[in-house]
Amino acid sequence: AQSVTQLGSHVSVSEGALVLLRCNYSSSVPPYLFWYVQYPNQGLQLLLKYTTGATLVKGINGFEAEFKKSETSFHLTKPSAHMSDAAEYFCAVNTNAGKSTFGDGTTLTVKP
Amino acid sequence: GAGVSQSPRYKVAKRGQDVALRCDPISGHVSLFWYQQALGQGPEFLTYFQNEAQLDKSGLPSDRFFAERPEGSVSTLKIQRTQQEDSAVYLCASSLAQLAGTYEQYFGPGTRLTVT
Numbered sequence: 001a002q003s004v005t006q007l008g009s010h011v012s013v014s015e016g017a018l019v020l021l022r023c024n025y026s027s028s029v030p031p032y033l034f035w036y037v038q039y040p041n042q043g044l045q046l047l048l049k050y051t052t053g054a055t056l057v058k059g060i061n062g063f064e065a066e067f068k069k070s071e072t073s074f075h076l077t078k079p080s081a082h083m084s085d086a087a088e089y090f091c092a093v094n095t096n097a098g099k100s101t102f103g104d105g106t107t108l109t110v111k112p
Numbered sequence: 113g114a115g116v117s118q119s120p121r122y123k124v125a126k127r128g129q130d131v132a133l134r135c136d137p138i139s140g141h142v143s144l145f146w147y148q149q150a151l152g153q154g155p156e157f158l159t160y161f162q163n164e165a166q167l168d169k170s171g172l173p174s175d176r177f178f179a180e181r182p183e184g185s186v187s188t189l190k191i192q193r194t195q196q197e198d199s200a201v202y203l204c205a206s207s208l209a210q211l212a213g214t215y216e217q218y219f220g221p222g223t224r225l226t227v228t
Contacts, residue, residue, distance in 0.1 A: 004154075006174045041221070045219070045223055051213075052214075056173075097162075097168065098207055098215065100147075100155070100217065101157070102147075
């Protein structure tokens with residue numbers, strides 16, 4: 001069985017500040033991990049993913065995430081927040097077949 | 113190229129009515145997934161197709177929910193005798209690979225179902 005916990009349902013940062021969105025997972029097999037972004041009334045868009053290899057993964061829009069097996073974490077970061085980053089972010093873990101288990105999401109607010 | 117499309121985008125149904133939600137995946141995508149997203153929550157898996165075969169329907173909440181993909185392309189999620197707890201956004205996603213675990217899923221915009 002797989003599960004995902006996103007710590008903090010709401011995160012607020014100032015424009016230009018560091019963004020840190022937390023994700024912890026549990027998986028009985030080596031995980032495939034994903035971060036998605038969802039804008040209002042839109043579907044989910046992939047930001048980045050970890051499958052194998054390098055544990056620091058870079059994605060679109062300046063986001064990156066680091067897979068830490070010992071901590072069962074896959075936290076999402078961005079050095080400098082932009083107003084356009086305001087959205088809801090979902091962490092997910094996949095089975096081999098692609099069935100995704102999602103966290104409950106974190107709403108990011110960016111203050112001017 | 114066209115992404116995943118879903119129709120209708122919004123559906124209001126009276127309790128007890130049947131509804132059908134359509135998903136047009138990206139052409140050539142083998143895998144197709146349906147998710148249910150309740151307000152303020154993450155998407156929850158409903159069912160998975162590989163071509164026309166429904167390989168996993170473990171997430172369907174009751175026997176009122178039925179999904180099909182008869183020709184391995186378009187899929188329909190049908191909900192019979194809708195209840196208020198069925199109100200949610202229904203997301204469809206498709207993926208190029210048969211074993212889609214490491215592959216990106218492309219999501220449609222969803223159908224927002226409101227049962228009154």
